[in-house]
Amino acid sequence: MLTITVVILLILIALSGAPLFSVIAAGALYGFYIAGIDLQVIAIEIYRIAETPLLIALPLFTFTGYLLSESNTSQRMLNLIQSMVGWMPGAMLVVTFVFFAIFTAFTGASGVTIVALGALLYPALIKAKYSEKFTLGMVTSSGSLGLLLAPSLPLILYGIVAQQMDLEIQFTLNDLFIAGLMPSAIMIIALSIYALYKNKQLKIKTVNFSNRNLQKAIWDMRWEIPMPVLLLSGIYSGLFVISEAAALIAIYVIIIEVFIYKEIKKDQIINIVRESMTMSGSILLILAVSLALTNVFIDAELPETLFEIINENIESKYTFLILLNIFLLFIGAILDIFSALVIIVPLILPVAINFGIHPVHLGVIFLANMQIGYMTPPVGMNLFISSYRFKKPISEVYSASIPFMLVLLVILLVITYIPEISLIFIE
Amino acid sequence: MVLSNTQIDSIIHKLHQLEDSVVVALLMSVIVLALIQIILRNVFDEGIVWAESLLRVQVLWLGLFGGILAARKSKQLNIDVLSKYMSVNMKAYSAFFNNIFAAMICIIISYFSMVFLQLEYEASSVAFEKVPFWITASVIPFSFLIMSIKYALKSYIELNQLNK
Numbered sequence: 160m161l162t163i164t165v166v167i168l169l170i171l172i173a174l175s176g177a178p179l180f181s182v183i184a185a186g187a188l189y190g191f192y193i194a195g196i197d198l199q200v201i202a203i204e205i206y207r208i209a210e211t212p213l214l215i216a217l218p219l220f221t222f223t224g225y226l227l228s229e230s231n232t233s234q235r236m237l238n239l240i241q242s243m244v245g246w247m248p249g250a251m252l253v254v255t256f257v258f259f260a261i262f263t264a265f266t267g268a269s270g271v272t273i274v275a276l277g278a279l280l281y282p283a284l285i286k287a288k289y290s291e292k293f294t295l296g297m298v299t300s301s302g303s304l305g306l307l308l309a310p311s312l313p314l315i316l317y318g319i320v321a322q323q324m325d326l327e328i329q330f331t332l333n334d335l336f337i338a339g340l341m342p343s344a345i346m347i348i349a350l351s352i353y354a355l356y357k358n359k360q361l362k363i364k365t366v367n368f369s370n371r372n373l374q375k376a377i378w379d380m381r382w383e384i385p386m387p388v389l390l391l392s393g394i395y396s397g398l399f400v401i402s403e404a405a406a407l408i409a410i411y412v413i414i415i416e417v418f419i420y421k422e423i424k425k426d427q428i429i430n431i432v433r434e435s436m437t438m439s440g441s442i443l444l445i446l447a448v449s450l451a452l453t454n455v456f457i458d459a460e461l462p463e464t465l466f467e468i469i470n471e472n473i474e475s476k477y478t479f480l481i482l483l484n485i486f487l488l489f490i491g492a493i494l495d496i497f498s499a500l501v502i503i504v505p506l507i508l509p510v511a512i513n514f515g516i517h518p519v520h521l522g523v524i525f526l527a528n529m530q531i532g533y534m535t536p537p538v539g540m541n542l543f544i545s546s547y548r549f550k551k552p553i554s555e556v557y558s559a560s561i562p563f564m565l566v567l568l569v570i571l572l573v574i575t576y577i578p579e580i581s582l583i584f585i586e
Numbered sequence: 587m588v589l590s591n592t593q594i595d596s597i598i599h600k601l602h603q604l605e606d607s608v609v610v611a612l613l614m615s616v617i618v619l620a621l622i623q624i625i626l627r628n629v630f631d632e633g634i635v636w637a638e639s640l641l642r643v644q645v646l647w648l649g650l651f652g653g654i655l656a657a658r659k660s661k662q663l664n665i666d667v668l669s670k671y672m673s674v675n676m677k678a679y680s681a682f683f684n685n686i687f688a689a690m691i692c693i694i695i696s697y698f699s700m701v702f703l704q705l706e707y708e709a710s711s712v713a714f715e716k717v718p719f720w721i722t723a724s725v726i727p728f729s730f731l732i733m734s735i736k737y738a739l740k741s742y743i744e745l746n747q748l749n750k
Contacts, residue, residue, distance in 0.1 A: 176669050177684035178662035178737075180653070181691040188694060202699035202726050209646035209722065212638075215616065218648050222613060406620035413617075432610045433655060440652015441663045447649065495663050538667060 165189055179498050180441070184448040190455030204451035208443060211323065212402070213332065216315055218439040219405035224266035224312075225435035226412050230422040233276040235380045236262065237283060242373040245366030248287070248358070253351040255280060255297075256304065260347060261387055263305030267312040270533075270544040273302040278548055288364045293357060295551060296559035297350075300567070302541040303533040304346060306496075306526050307339030309394050310408075313496045313529065314339060315401065316442070317522045320504045323450065326512065330519050330585070332401050336394055338519045338581040342527060342574045346567060353566045382415040442497045449501035462509040469510060476514045480575050483507065484528060491532015492539050499529060516578075523581040527571050534560045602658065609651050616644050639714035643722045650729035657688075657736040678748050685741035692734035700727040 166186075173182040184201070191198055208214060236258050244250040263272045277298035284294040306313055318332040377384070390408055393399045399407070416423045423431070456462065473479050490499050504525065511521045533541045536557045545560075546553045574580050589597070619637055627633040656662045669677055703726075706719045713722040 172684065172687060173665050174668045175680045175684060176664050176666050178657075178688045179664050180662060181688040184691050184695060185687075188691070198694070198698040199702035199705075201695055202702040202723065205695075205699070205726050206646065206723055208649055209642045211642070215620065215641055215645050218613065218645060218652075219617070219620075403620070403624050406617055406624065409617050410621055429606060429610055432613050433606050436609045436613060436648060436652040437655040437659065437661050438652075440649050440654070441656040441661060443645070443649025444653040444656070445663055493665055493667055498663050498665075 162189075162193065180444045180448050183445065183452050183502065187448055187451035187455050190452070190459065194455070194458055201451055204454065205447040207323075207450050208447050211319060213315070213319055213322075213400075214443075214446075215402045216310070216405040217312060217319075217442065218436060219402075219409045220265075220310055220312055220315070221267060221439040221442075222432065222435040223405070223409050223412050224271065225431050225438075226409075226416055226423065227262075228266050228271045228275045229427070229431055230416040230420060232383055232416075233262070233279050235376070235383065236276060237279045238372075239376040239380055240280075241283065241366055242369065242376040245287075246368040248361075248363035248365060249355050251287070252297075252354040252358070253347070255284075256301070256347045256350050256354075259301035260305030260308055260343060263301070263303065264308035264311045265387070270302045270541055272305075273298055273541060273544050274548055277301050277545075281549060286364065287366075288361060289358060290361075292555075292559045293354075295545065295549060295556060296561075296563045297354065298549075299534055299541050299545040299556060299560045300350065300563035302544060303530040304350070305343065306530045307343045307346075307523060309336040309339070309391060310401065310404070311339075312442075313500060313526055314522070316446075316497060316500050317504065317526065320446075320501055321508060321518055321522065323453075324505060324508060326508070326518055328512065328518055333394065333397055334519050334585045335522055337584050338523050339526075341580045341583070342523055342570070345574065345580065346527075346570050349566050349570050350563065353562065357562075382419055386411065445498050446501050449505070452502070453505040456506065462506060465506060466510045466513050470513070476516065477576065479511075479514050480516070480524070483511070483524070484571065484575060487525060487528035488532050488535060491529040492535040492537075495540065496526075496529045496533070499532075500525075517582055519585060520578045520581050524571075524575050527567075527574060531564060531567050531571060534564050536561075605651065605654055605658070609648065609655065612644055612648050612651065616641060616648065619644075636715045643713065646722075647725045650725050654729055654732050654736070657733045660740070662688075675748075678744055682741050682744035682748060685737045685744060689734045689737035689741060692730045692737060696727045696730035696734060699723070699730065703727060 169182050169186055169189075172185075173179060187204070188198060188201060191200055240251065240254050240258055244254045259272055259276065262276050266272060266275070281294055281298050284297070285291060289297075305311060308314075314335055315332065318330075318335045321330070386408065390404055394401060394404055413428075417425065417428065469479065473482065487499075487503075490503055494502070507525075508518060508521060512518060516524075533539050536542060542553060542556045542560060545551070546556045549556075551559075619641055623633050623637045623641075653662075669680065672680060703720045703723055706723070711719040713719045
C-alpha cells in the first residue's frame with residue numbers, strides 16, 4: 160500500500176516536470192530501502208557508468224553532432240541535393256529523405272535535423288511550388304527519420320542497455336546496426352512513394368541542371384562526403400569498434416570544421432562542448448540512476464510478475480506486439496527517447512524475449528515506435544520544434560504531419576510483424 | 587565581510603567558467619587518449635594497458651560534470667506534460683517544489699556515496715593500476731553535492747519570486 164502511494168507520488172512529481180533523474184533516483188533509493196539494502200549501494204550503481212564499455216561513444220557522437228549542426232554542413236547538403244536532383248522533382252524528394260535520414264543518424268534525434276537541414280529545405284521546397292502543408296509535414300517527419308541508422312545515439316544506447324542485462328540471446332552493436340538498415344530503407348521508400356503520389360498533379364518548378372554547379376557542390380563537400388562513407392563501411396564491416404569510430408570522427412570533424420572550412424571559431428568550441436556535454440550529461444545521469452532502478456526491479460522480480468500478468472491475459476505473440484506498439488507510441492509521445500530507453504527497455508525486454516521476440520527485433524520495434532512518437536500529437540517533440548522554427552500554429556503542424564505519421568505507422572506494422580526484415584542479415 | 591551582488595555574480599561567473607573548463611579539458615583528453623590508443627593498437631600492435639579503464643572513468647566524470655552543467659541551466663531531461671495546463675502561479679510553486687525535491691535526492695546520493703567512499707578508502711581498494719578507487723569515484727559525492735546546492739539555490743530564487 161505504502162509502495163503504491165510512493166509510486167503514484169513519484170509519477171506525479173515526474174509529470175509536473177521535476178528532473179527525471181531525481182525521480183528515478185528516488186524510486187531506486189526507496190526500493191533499496193524497502194529491500195533492506197544499505198543506501199551506499201547507489202554509489203556502486205552510479206559507478207557502473209565507468210564499467211560499461213562502448214559508453215564513450217555517447218559523449219563523442221553527441222559532440223560531433225553538435226559540431227556538424229553548428230557548421231554550414233546543412234547548407235552544403237542543400238546545394239548538393241539541388242544541383243544533383245533539383246531538375247528531377249521525384250528524385251529530389253527521395254534524395255531529400257535520404258539526406259534527412261543520414262543527417263539525423265549523425266546528429267542524434269534531438270530535432271536538430273528540423274532546425275538545421277529542414278529549415279534550409281523548407282524555403283527551397285516552397286519555392287519549387289510544393290504546398291506549404293506538405294512541406295511542413297515532410298520537414299517535421301524528418302526530425303526522427305534515420306533513428307535506426309548507425310551511428311544514431313538511441314540505437315547505440317539500446318545496445319548498451321540491453322547488453323547490461325545478461326540476456327540469454329546475446330547480440331552485438333553491429334547486429335543492431337545491420338538490423339536497422341532494411342527498416343530505414345523501407346521507411347524512406349514508403350515516404351517517397353507517398354510524397355510522389357501526393358504531388359503528382361503539381362507543376363513543380365525545377366532548377367536547371369548544371370554540371371558545373373554539381374561539380375562545385377561535390378567539391379564543396381569533399382571533406383564531409385567521405386565521413387559517412389568511411390564510418391558506415393567501417394562500422395558495418397566490423398573494421399572499427401564503435402567507440403574508436405566515435406573518437407576518429409570527433410577529431411576528423413574538429414579538423415575539417417575548425418581548420419579547413421574555418422566555420423567554427425576556436426572560442427565557439429567551448430560553447431559547443433558545453434552544450435553537447437550538457438546533453439550527454441543529462442543522458443548519462445538518467446542512465447546511471449536507471450541502472451540502479453533496474454536492479455531494484457529485478458530484485459523485486461518485477462519483469463517476471465509483469466510477464467505472468469501479461470501471459471495470463473494475452474496468449475499470442477501478435478496480440479502482445481500490437482499492445483506493445485500502442486504502449487510504446489504513447490510512451491514515445493510523452494517521454495524523450497533516452498529516458499524511455501533506459502526506463503522501459505529493462506522492463507519489457509525480458510517479457511518480449513519470453514514471447515519469443517529477438518532482442519534485436521525488439522530494438523527495431525522500440526525505436527521505430529519512438530520515431531513515430533516524436534511526431535504524435537499532442538505532445539510529440541518534433542511537432543513543437545517545427546511549430547517554433549517555422550512559426551506555424553501547432554494545430555497546423557498536427558494536420559500537416561498526420562499523413563506522414565500514418566505512412567510510418569503502416570511501415571511500423573510491417574516491420575513489427577515481419578521480423579525477417581530486421582533479422583535477415585543476422586546470425 | 588558581506589559581499590555585494592556584483593561580487594557574488596562575479597564569483598558565480600568564475601565558478602561557471604571553472605566548470606566549463608573542466609568539461610572541455612575532460613572531453614579533449616578523452617578524444618586525445620582514445621586517438622593515441624587507436625594509433626598504438628593499429629600501427630604498433632600494442633596499447634596502453636590502463637587507457638581503456640581511464641577512458642571509462644573519464645566518461646563517468648564527463649557524465650556527472652555534464653549533469654552539473656544541466657542543473658545550471660535547468661536542462662535536465664524531464665517530462666513536461668502538466669505544466670502546459672498550469673497557471674503562472676502554480677508553475678512557480680511546482681518549480682519551487684521540484685527543485686527542492688531534486689536538491690534533497692542529490693544530497694542523499696552525495697551523503698551515501700561519501701560514506702561508501704570512506705569505506706573504500708579504508709579498505710584501500712584500487713580502481714585500476716595503482717589509482718585508488720576513492721579518487722576515481724570521488725566525482726560521485728562531489729557532483730551530486732554541487733547539483734544539490736544548485737537546485738537548492740534555484741528553489742530559493744523561486745521562493746523569492748513567489749513572495750513578491
